Amino acid sequence: MRIGIIGAGNIGGALARRLVGLGHEVRVSNSRAPETLQDLQRESGAVAVWAAEAAEAADVVVITIPLKNVPDLPADVLHRAKPDAAIIDTCNYYPKQRDGRIAAIEEGMPESVWVSRHVGRPVIKVFNMIGADGIEHQGKPPGTAGRYAIPVAGDDPSAKARVMALVDALGFDAVDAGPLKESWRQQPGTPVYGALRDADSVRRALAEASAVRPTGFRA
Numbered sequence: 001m002r003i004g005i006i007g008a009g010n011i012g013g014a015l016a017r018r019l020v021g022l023g024h025e026v027r028v029s030n031s032r033a034p035e036t037l038q039d040l041q042r043e044s045g046a047v048a049v050w051a052a053e054a055a056e057a058a059d060v061v062v063i064t065i066p067l068k069n070v071p072d073l074p075a076d077v078l079h080r081a082k083p084d085a086a087i088i089d090t091c092n093y094y095p096k097q098r099d100g101r102i103a104a105i106e107e108g109m110p111e112s113v114w115v116s117r118h119v120g121r122p123v124i125k126v127f128n129m130i131g132a133d134g135i136e137h138q139g140k141p142p143g144t145a146g147r148y149a150i151p152v153a154g155d156d157p158s159a160k161a162r163v164m165a166l167v168d169a170l171g172f173d174a175v176d177a178g179p180l181k182e183s184w185r186q187q188p189g190t191p192v193y194g195a196l197r198d199a200d201s202v203r204r205a206l207a208e209a210s211a212v213r214p215t216g217f218r219a
Ligand SMILES: NC(=O)c1ccc[n+]([C@@H]2O[C@H](COP(=O)([O-])OP(=O)(O)OC[C@H]3O[C@@H](n4cnc5c(N)ncnc54)[C@H](OP(=O)(O)O)[C@@H]3O)[C@@H](O)[C@H]2O)c1
Pocket: 006, 007, 008, 009, 010, 011, 012, 029, 030, 031, 032, 051, 064, 065, 066, 067, 069, 070, 072, 073, 090, 091, 092, 093, 127, 128, 129, 130, 131, 132, 133
């Protein structure tokens, strides 16, 4: 597949390396010029491009930048993606440490619904609850006992199926976490967040999540 990554930090870099390793054609971008990503291009095999070019003819686009920077993305940043492209959102809201207060999220809007409204496309929430090191080093072949699982929330069945297949290829069981409006179940502070668990345990953790945002993750 052709995959565009917007954000080339911990998660963008880890995904670029892993996805090229799986044989995908990967383009990666940051907030600056492609020349600033020469090291990542060399070590990963992903092609460094401007953010505005990352989505070009992509089957999958990954948005993996600080949440507060999502409104800075150009309005047309996803226009060049294929019409049925799966748009992945890995972003988390860290009001105290990084993002400042975002009123709609403080008032209960799921973080990925907020992202989706800003980018003007449906998104799939995935890879937000696992660290970059986990993505890079904790994948296991299908059927391995205790294989770790990753929740995938979103509304479009075919985009979600494509993303779940990608999660499996990366070495993790993909757990359908329901529609985007339920994606608060995997936000920071929930039982599933930051813990590597198998698929049954992830399903239980999603079911046990509270819709009340913990104070540590409020502005
Ligand atoms: N770190 C983790 O383990 C982890 C795990 C799960 C989810 N997340 C979430 O995933 C997102 C990315 O996390 P990260 O740790 O990978 O972040 P990071 O290491 O701080 O990297 C952020 C990247 O986003 C780029 N960026 C910022 N604004 C941009 C813009 N307007 N257009 C294009 N690129 C832009 C930055 O480019 P410049 O270098 O040019 O500024 C940088 O490459 C965050 O929302 C985070 O909360 C992180």
